[in-house]
Amino acid sequence: MTPQAATAMQPVKTSVPVTQIQTENVLDRFQQVYDSIARRAFDIFDANGRWFGNELGDWLIAESEMLHPVHLEMAESDDNLTVRAEVPGFSTKEVEINVEPRRLTITGKHEAKEEGKKGKTIYSERCAKEVLRSIDLPAEVDSSKVTAILKDGILSIELPKAAHAKTVRVEPKAA
Secondary structure (H helix, E strand, O other), X not given: OOHHHXXXXXXXXXXXXXXXXXXXXXXXXXXXXXXXXXXXXXXXHHHXXXXXXXXXXXXXXXXXXXXXXXXXEEEEOOOEEEEEEEOOOOOHHHEEEEEEOOEEEEEXXXXXXXXXXXXXXXXXXXXXXXXXXXXXXXXXXXXXXXXXXXXXXXXXXXXXXXXXXXXXXXXXXXX
């Protein structure tokens, strides 16, 4: 294998921007996702002839189409937390990481479009998937020092723990 070919086959590491957010923004995002699922569930209900009795099934289908679970693992050391999340198919521009002192939220939206023509057949295919995962962190983190790297569909997030003042016992002196 030539050195150029070996270099071309190396996985690309890309930094992902990390945003400090307020809780209201996360709640707004959850509401947007909920509304998207509700619209899709109604579309399914409408496409099935508006027959009642399968509302839960329509909702679950819409939810599975709109949201894909973000599988993750978390490790804790004395100084930081490390979170690794699976986001296959997503680019750094499609993933958003929001950090609060005790919460991490990962969101993303990926859209793919394929069009083509084979003989007399013309086809157009669109696919969209969203991810949304919010977790409570076991320790308070310094959100201004968080870093994230996306490599081969794995998002690695380093969350340095916030420095806390040490407890010191003070002996009062007699006056």
